[in-house]
Amino acid sequence: MKVTLLGTGAAxxxxxxxxxxxxxxxxxxxxxxxxxxxxxxxxxxxLDFGSDxxxxxxRHGxxxxxxxxxLITHAHADHLAPQSLLFRSWVDGVGELELIGPADALDVCRPWVGPDAGVRFTPVVAGDQVRVGDHDVRVLPARHQVFRDGDAVLYDVTGPDGMRLLWATDTGVWPDDWFDAVTGAEFDAVFLEETFGDREDLSDGHLGLPGFATMVxxxxxVGAVVDSTDVVAVHLGHHNPPVGVLRERLRDLGARPGRDGEVLDLGESVGRRIFVTGGxxxxxxxxxxxxxxxxxxxxxxAAGGPRAGDPDWDRRVELHRERRPASWTTVEDTEVAGVLRSARHPVLVDCLGxxxxxxxxxxxxxxxxxxDAVRSDVEDLLDAWRSCPVPVVAVSNEVGSGVVPATASGRLFRDELGRLNAEMADRADQVVMMVAGQPLVVR
Known part of the structure; x- marks a missing residue:
């Protein structure tokens, strides 16, 4: 089951x-x-269909x-934008569409659907089980409402490959007896809202960090979350601390923040690839x-490997080490492809130049x-970059923006690194260009 997070933010x-x-x-x-x-x-x-x-x-391809x-959880505007049904109808041959959700949410959609639009409505309530295309769906209760009890739900989705996820936004902390419905589920992924950080006083229909911890x-x-479950915090808002701090606090709970555009192949180990380049x-x-x-x-x-007898290089390396966490493991090795293929923890490669x-x-x-041999190494690296089983960040130099190098070796290096950068970027989930210390997100 492949899941693409189109958004991970709050309303x-x-x-x-x-x-x-x-x-x-x-x-x-x-x-x-x-x-x-x-x-x-x-x-x-x-899973939900808000205006964004x-x-x-x-934007995410x-x-x-x-x-x-x-699957519509409820009728709040960030989860349901019925005008999108009109925009969809402007495309010829787009096919039929089934809208599944609480009856009140479906009623919001009806005025936006023409009589021949091929849209059908399937109302559900907590406790229902429905077959949705190739997926089996169980409808769960949400501690959340638009106008009345029961007009918001959550979803337990099982794919044709047997992978199983929990889509749990929006909700406050469940009563104890609600957990009976997911006892022994052993979800492969749980997407659990975490809207308010330390400001849980703002609403009991959402989770902050304390409520998120209670839910997890x-x-x-009850065996719904196990060691292999990827617990992903979504519906994140600005009442949370900056994301670096949030990541630390979620890590202590066995969870992590989701990222917009992130792709999860449940049952397969495919990480997010971020390519950072610049002068x-x-x-x-x-x-x-x-x-x-x-x-x-x-x-x-440290992808250039060790350099013996170069004091200036040694000083640069030491400065980098001092600002990195002591818990990080440093590997000085040019066999980067092998490191990527065998990785079990996130990897930072610095640098490809x-x-x-x-x-x-x-x-x-x-x-x-x-x-030929160099380019064979490049192909091996690109293959490992594409299939790396963990999140990986790669850093490279952008060397093609200045004058033409005066030497043949300089021109060779410029051309080969330019080709490598383009191939890495093409296979990356996100590309960032650094200019004067400022990140410009290219894609």
């Missing part, structure tokens, strides 16, 4: 467009923007053309390290210009 997103708090300012600085929470499952099933969802799909079913503990207690002293390494802030067990790959130079050295290709 007002994160950052809030009108806010200058520390949390929103940090998110802007990082270009870490979260749209309203929604997900696409196996390209055919939508179509635009988010476009996903298509909604094959969506045939939408209770789900563990010398542009802040690439510091930014890349910040992406993994709060993660204890990172493998830092020194890696490429080391591989050209290894194959004595500077003078000869014989690059």
């Amino acid at each position: 007002d997103g994160w950052p809030n467009a009108f806010c200058r708090c520390d949390s929103c300012s940090d998110a802007r600085r990082r270009h870490d923007f979260r749209a309203q929470t929604a997900a696409l499952v196996d390209n055919a099933l939508m 969802a179509p635009g988010s799909a476009v 996903a298509s909604l053309a094959d969506v045939r079913h939408v 503990a209770a789900l563990r207690g 010398a002293r542009s802040g690439k390494s510091r930014y890349a390290e910040g992406l993994l802030a709060g993660v204890d067990d990172v493998v830092y790959v 020194t890696w490429l130079a080391a591989r050209i050295d290894h194959h004595d290709a500077w003078e000869s210009g014989e690059l």
Whole structure:
């Protein structure tokens, strides 16, 4: 079962467009923007369908053309934007669509659907079990409401491959007896809202960090969350601390924050790939390290390998080590592909420029210009980058923006690194260009 997170933010997103708090300012600085929470499952099933969802799909390279079913949790605008049904109807041959959700939510949609639009409505209540295309769905209660009890629900979804997820937004903390419905579920992934950080006083129909902790503990207690469950916090808002701090606090609960555009292949181990490039002293390494802030067990790959007899290089390496957490493991190795394939913890590769130079050295290709062996190494690296089973961040240099190098070896390096960067970026989930210490999200 493939899950694409189109959004992981609260109703007002994160950052809030009108806010200058520390949390929103940090998110802007990082270009870490979260749209309203929604997900696409196996390209055919939508989990919620708020006003941000179509635009988010476009931004993250996903298509909604094959969506045939939408599970609606409730009628709040960030979970249901019925006007999107009109926009969908403007496309010829788009196919039939089934809307599944509480009756009140479906009633909101009816005025937006033409008589020949091919849209059918399936009302559900907590306790129902329905077959939705290739997926089996159990409807669960939510401690949340639009106008009355029962007009909001949650979903337990099992895919054709047997993978199982819990979509749990929006809700406050469940009463004890509600957990009976998920006893022994052993979910592969749990998407659990965490809206308010430490401000749970704002609503009992949402979770903050204390309520999130209570829910996760209770789900563990009944065997719904097990050691292999990926517990992902969604519906994140600016009442949370900055994301680096939030990541640390969620890690203590056996959870993590979701990211917009993240793709989870449940049952397969596929990590998120972020490619960071830029000029010398542009802040690439510091930014890349910040992406993994709060993660204890990172493998830092010094991709150029060790350099004997170079005091200046030794000083640079020492400065990098001093600012990295002591819990990170440093590996000085040009065999980066092997490290990526065997990785069991998040990896940071820094940097591909020194890696490429080391591989050209290894194959004595500077003078000869014989690059077949180097390019074979590049293909091996690209294959490992594409299939790495854990989250991975790779840093590289952007060297093609200046004058034409005066030497043949300089031109060779510029051209080969430019090709490598383009291939890495093409296979990345996110591409960031650093300019004067500022991150520009390219894709």
